[in-house]
Amino acid sequence: MLSLVNAQGGLLLIDEFENGLHHTVQSEVWNGIFRLANLMNVQVFATSHSWDAVQAFQKAAANNADQGVLIRLTSKESQIIPTYFREDELAVATRENIEVR
Amino acid sequence: MPGKKILLVEGTDDEHVLKHICGERGVGPLDEIKPQGDVTRLLENFPVRLKESDIEALGVVIDADTDLTARWQSLRDRLVRAGYQSVPAEPSPAGTIISSPKDTLLPAVGVWIMPDNQAAGILEDFLRFLVPAGSRLFAHVESSVANIPAEEQRFAPLARPKAIIHTWLAWQAEPGRPLGTSITARFLDSNVAQVDALVRWLNDLFFR
Numbered sequence: 001m002l003s004l005v006n007a008q009g010g011l012l013l014i015d016e017f018e019n020g021l022h023h024t025v026q027s028e029v030w031n032g033i034f035r036l037a038n039l040m041n042v043q044v045f046a047t048s049h050s051w052d053a054v055q056a057f058q059k060a061a062a063n064n065a066d067q068g069v070l071i072r073l074t075s076k077e078s079q080i081i082p083t084y085f086r087e088d089e090l091a092v093a094t095r096e097n098i099e100v101r
Numbered sequence: 102m103p104g105k106k107i108l109l110v111e112g113t114d115d116e117h118v119l120k121h122i123c124g125e126r127g128v129g130p131l132d133e134i135k136p137q138g139d140v141t142r143l144l145e146n147f148p149v150r151l152k153e154s155d156i157e158a159l160g161v162v163i164d165a166d167t168d169l170t171a172r173w174q175s176l177r178d179r180l181v182r183a184g185y186q187s188v189p190a191e192p193s194p195a196g197t198i199i200s201s202p203k204d205t206l207l208p209a210v211g212v213w214i215m216p217d218n219q220a221a222g223i224l225e226d227f228l229r230f231l232v233p234a235g236s237r238l239f240a241h242v243e244s245s246v247a248n249i250p251a252e253e254q255r256f257a258p259l260a261r262p263k264a265i266i267h268t269w270l271a272w273q274a275e276p277g278r279p280l281g282t283s284i285t286a287r288f289l290d291s292n293v294a295q296v297d298a299l300v301r302w303l304n305d306l307f308f309r
Contacts, residue, residue, distance in 0.1 A: 074154070074206055076206065081205070085149070089148070092145060098149055098152075098153050099154045
């Protein structure tokens with residue numbers, strides 16, 4: 001959270017968002033990130049391989065319209081192909097257990 | 102790693118019928134045959150399923166209900182929006198298969214519109230094909246359902262094939278078996294041309 005303040009007006013990169021966070025607190029942390037990112041005008045990129053983190057992100061993104069997107073990066077024949085999930089698509093994916101990772 | 106093969110269907114009746122047809126006719130195995138709850142949910146989930154990781158082939162079995170063209174159009178629109186460029190204007194009578202667009206992660210997609218990709222109707226219209234031709238018992242079922250006194254007529258016209266099939270199953274050696282296991286019990290015979298067509302579509306989509 002402190003790094004978010006330090007990144008005012010710029011970018012913040014978070015590697016493995018869920019590291020050290022119990023799944024029950026993750027959506028609250030996301031809510032905090034959305035709030036502070038707005039306040040400090042920061043664009044946040046977070047990586048994760050965790051389904052808990054995806055679900056928590058979806059919950060927080062649903063509270064913050066048009067501010068969050070999930071991008072899966074898939075490598076295929078020496079290319080990296082992005083797949084975008086909007087908030088409404090992410091809500092379907094988490095409800096239906098559709099694998100986005 | 103081989104990709105996932107997933108079949109989306111509307112409800113649990115569709116799920117059980119498809120599972121028993123696959124079992125009887127040796128199709129498979131698929132990774133999942135997934136009931137979506139109803140047609141609205143299926144149409145909502147379909148575009149997100151197209152983006153699922155590692156998906157190789159995605160099939161959809163859906164009822165035409167009263168308007169086959171509108172049902173096809175609702176799926177077609179979603180496919181075009183997802184990036185499929187060569188989606189036919191009309192569904193194929195043999196079941197539609199659209200191959201995976203080049204240089205994308207999108208799966209091959211198959212669409213089967215009950216009963217036969219050509220007529221309006223529902224799953225139970227398809228199941229009527231599985232009733233032995235010329236059955237006197239079935240003629241009796243049909244005339245009984247047709248002769249329900251008007252003041253006792255409780256189901257909507259679209260549900261008539263449902264009433265007929267469930268009456269047929271009510272009058273078998275083991276009355277009241279569910280749709281799926283009635284196929285295994287041969288109260289519904291899956292060795293008919295219409296099931297051959299469905300099986301061919303499943304095999305072409307998933308096991309080519």
